[in-house]
Amino acid sequence: MITKRIIPCLDVxxxxxxxxxxxxxxxxxxxxxxxxxxxxxxxxxxxxxxDISASHEGRKTMIDVVRLAASKLTIPFTVGGGxxxxxxxxxxxxxxxDKVSLNTAAVLNPELIQEGARRFGAQxxxxxxxxxxxxxxxxxxxxxxxxxxRTDWNVLDWAKHVVELGAGEILLTSMDQDGQKxxxxxxxxxxxxxxxxxxxxxxxxxxxxxxxxxxFTKTKTSAALAASIFHYEEVDIMEVKALLRERGEExxxxxTR
Amino acid sequence: MIAIIDYGMGNLFSLSQALQRLDHEYxxxxxxxxxxxxxxxILPGVGAFGDAMEELSKRKLTNLIVxxxxxxxxxxxxxxxxxxxFTSSDEHGYYSGLNLxxxxxxxxxxxxxxxxxxxxxxxxxxxxxxxRSLEEGHVYFVHSYHVKATNSEDVIATTDYSEDITAIxxxxxxxxxxxxxxxxxxxxxxxxxxxxxxxx
Numbered sequence: 001m002i003t004k005r006i007i008p009c010l011d012v013x014x015x016x017x018x019x020x021x022x023x024x025x026x027x028x029x030x031x032x033x034x035x036x037x038x039x040x041x042x043x044x045x046x047x048x049x050x051d052i053s054a055s056h057e058g059r060k061t062m063i064d065v066v067r068l069a070a071s072k073l074t075i076p077f078t079v080g081g082g083x084x085x086x087x088x089x090x091x092x093x094x095x096x097x098d099k100v101s102l103n104t105a106a107v108l109n110p111e112l113i114q115e116g117a118r119r120f121g122a123q124x125x126x127x128x129x130x131x132x133x134x135x136x137x138x139x140x141x142x143x144x145x146x147x148x149x150r151t152d153w154n155v156l157d158w159a160k161h162v163v164e165l166g167a168g169e170i171l172l173t174s175m176d177q178d179g180q181k182x183x184x185x186x187x188x189x190x191x192x193x194x195x196x197x198x199x200x201x202x203x204x205x206x207x208x209x210x211x212x213x214x215x216f217t218k219t220k221t222s223a224a225l226a227a228s229i230f231h232y233e234e235v236d237i238m239e240v241k242a243l244l245r246e247r248g249e250e251x252x253x254x255x256t257r
Numbered sequence: 258m259i260a261i262i263d264y265g266m267g268n269l270f271s272l273s274q275a276l277q278r279l280d281h282e283y284x285x286x287x288x289x290x291x292x293x294x295x296x297x298x299i300l301p302g303v304g305a306f307g308d309a310m311e312e313l314s315k316r317k318l319t320n321l322i323v324x325x326x327x328x329x330x331x332x333x334x335x336x337x338x339x340x341x342x343f344t345s346s347d348e349h350g351y352y353s354g355l356n357l358x359x360x361x362x363x364x365x366x367x368x369x370x371x372x373x374x375x376x377x378x379x380x381x382x383x384x385x386x387x388x389r390s391l392e393e394g395h396v397y398f399v400h401s402y403h404v405k406a407t408n409s410e411d412v413i414a415t416t417d418y419s420e421d422i423t424a425i426x427x428x429x430x431x432x433x434x435x436x437x438x439x440x441x442x443x444x445x446x447x448x449x450x451x452x453x454x455x456x457x
Contacts, residue, residue, distance in 0.1 A: 124413040252395040
């Protein structure tokens with residue numbers, strides 16, 4: 001059966017990895033391609049690069065990063081952040097990314113999902129959803145602009161809608177859990193992965209290998225993503241996989257150095 | 258020299274870089290002469306079946322690929338490229354394929370997420386000279402349609418996604434891989450290398 005995917009996420013600004021990385025053995029801890037290659041060799045199933053550059057130059061630099069990553073990596077990778085048009089998608093995919101991830105632009109302009117899926121195939125189009133719970137209304141709302149703006153969209157409705165438009169995968173981030181390191185938002189991940197027919201990547205809250213076991217055994221999520229716990233070597237990818245395997249989940253096993 | 262056939266369906270950069278890392282000479286081309294002169298052909302592809310056949314025929318490549326394959330030139334179809342090797346597909350209508358292998362392309366239909374996306378185990382079903390030395394392992398799939406081959410002996414490897422999914426097909430010099438070898442870690446690189454290096 002298909003394996004559960006473990007996906008490290010790299011935040012990249014102006015061509016450099018941000019959110020400090022403390023890997024032993026990296027010549028240049030800020031080099032996204034070197035870090036990505038390390039993850040490739042140490043068991044990552046896939047990678048996500050999130051471009052948080054604010055400037056035009058920064059975004060251009062990202063294209064170079066993507067091209068270099070595509071020439072080095074033996075696993076698939078997704079690029080998100082600041083993609084606003086089919087032209088932006090074309091540039092990133094031509095540079096060698098396997099998928100593009102749309103967030104704010106998808107909410108502002110849902111046709112972009114449709115257009116992208118038609119041009120490049122649904123499997124290339126990931127819709128990233130930033131979700132935050134509203135206790136009063138008992139609803140998760142979709143947020144945009146890096147979590148700064150709340151929309152009127154209920155996360156479950158939006159997730160179903162983007163799949164209808166042609167999204168091939170959903171990258172679901174819990175804003176409530178993000179950075180908390182006390183586990184994924186199981187009820188959110190369960191609700192969304194039950195509601196849609198495409199694979200879901202759970203994100204936000206991973207603090208230990210046990211958290212991955214929990215999200216995979218208690219929800220239908222296909223993949224789980226984390227950033228800092230991998231970057232700071234608090235949790236090792238193969239350690240996560242070993243624990244998953246012990247609990248009866250299928251994972252891709254590789255022998256690391 | 259391996260010709261990677263460029264017909265506007267998907268990104269060929271990762272595939273070309275994988276061949277480069279393996280030290281195999283390649284050219285990305287839609288030129289008929291170059292394709293004729295190449296030692297081996299790779300037909301990649303991402304997108305819809307009908308569009309792909311149309312793009313091939315626009316470039317007058319349909320017959321050329323079929324002729325080259327019939328004359329014995331090794332041909333590797335990857336992902337949609339593998340599906341195109343077969344008789345027909347019902348993706349958004351009915352479309353004829355290259356018909357180098359006999360079988361239909363159908364939509365995946367199971368109570369699991371679709372696309373079938375991620376790493377899945379490659380189980381060898383029939384021995385094939387190219388892949389004899391390889392151990393089974395995980396490779397990266399991403400597809401919503403799959404091949405139902407008419408001749409079970411053409412199916413070299415399958416993967417399990419609540420049912421057996423055709424993963425590698427081969428008949429003489431015509432090979433297909435539903436997964437992406439260029440995105441499938443070390444095993445993927447070995448599979449590509451075997452095609453590029455092997456005699457068939």
